[in-house]
């Protein structure tokens with residue numbers, strides 16, 4: 001089994017985004033707000049919510065001792081953990097799922113969920129939800145849990161909704177290199193049918209030209225740094241950054257140092273409706 005590079009030493013907690021979340025933390029409590037989010041909306045036209053047309057992403061921060069009360073909604077949600085000390089967890093329909101750096105967790109639509117920080121440092125993660133798709137199709141439902149607290153079971157050994165970095169990183173690095181990178185598609189279809197999630201590993205200095213395609217994608221960098229070209233835009237990226245790749249836009253990535261990223265795409269929706277199309281890979 002090839003050895004993945006060791007866990008990142010850089011923490012998200014020192015970045016400008018984390019500073020903004022920390023500032024929000026001084027003013028907005030989890031009592032006051034349902035969730036403490038920094039929404040990544042794309043400033044195109046009059047849009048003030050969507051990251052891409054079908055998916056929204058947001059940073060979320062929770063302070064030590066805080067509790068984000070239980071609710072449920074029809075949109076599907078997922079979380080990619082950036083920084084978390086032991087004692088941070090989310091509860092999804094009673095299952096207590098740990099949140100540690102690099103972990104990825106599902107909150108399928110209509111499951112009760114609440115977040116806890118019983119550690120001693122702020123915890124940061126990235127949320128992805130199909131809210132824009134659900135909003136456009138209109139089957140939007142939201143419900144607060146009566147009195148805010150859902151029952152909490154003990155942490156399961158393994159769970160279909162839980163993708164710990166300790167499991168996914170070795171799996172990613174065991175994948176073959178194709179078109180200059182490794183890809184691990186996560187087994188999530190049975191739980192979330194609107195989005196497909198994969199981890200990508202890039203080798204330093206090897207440019208990856210992705211085929212232009214009709215899916216909308218959001219890429220979140222979990223390790224390393226490099227550059228991207230998305231449409232007409234040149235982007236320098238590093239761990240903790242989020243990059244939106246709208247439908248039918250050309251995009252290419254190159255890593256400066258061994259890099260890993262999570263890609264969330266709406267391809268399953270396009271596939272089911274017969275709208276998926278891509279140009280040949282270069």
Ligand code: GTQ
Nearest residue numbers: 035037058060113127129
């Ligand atoms: O953590 O439950 O970013 O309901 C947006 C909506 C997070 C959450 C978001 C949500 C949540």
Ligand code: FE2
Nearest residue numbers: 071073077113
């Ligand atoms: Fe939620």
